[in-house]
Amino acid sequence: MEINVQHNQAMIVTVKGRLDTVTSRELEPVVLGQTIAEPTVIIDFAEVEYISSAGLRVLLNLKRELDSAGKTLEIHNINAVVREIFSVTGFINALTIK
Numbered sequence: 001m002e003i004n005v006q007h008n009q010a011m012i013v014t015v016k017g018r019l020d021t022v023t024s025r026e027l028e029p030v031v032l033g034q035t036i037a038e039p040t041v042i043i044d045f046a047e048v049e050y051i052s053s054a055g056l057r058v059l060l061n062l063k064r065e066l067d068s069a070g071k072t073l074e075i076h077n078i079n080a081v082v083r084e085i086f087s088v089t090g091f092i093n094a095l096t097i098k
């Protein structure tokens with residue numbers, strides 16, 4: 001998995017590959033427990049082919065952390081497979097997906 005972070009008006013985290021039990025450990029320190037200056041964190045899923053429950057946990061923890069700081073999490077560019085996983089798990093309604 002590849003992770004790229006850009007800081008602009010929003011913190012943009014581009015993820016490439018599978019977000020599963022092993023790779024979610026790579027994403028977690030990038031987005032959790034960090035001081036994020038931007039008001040919005042965008043996770044770009046354009047090149048994410050799959051997400052497991054471990055990846056969903058990272059997103060949920062990030063959303064909670066950002067919510068408590070008055071910030072916003074947006075998930076962009078999900079494919080049909082990831083959309084189905086979000087739908088089945090209820091994350092489609094819990095996260096802002098664009």
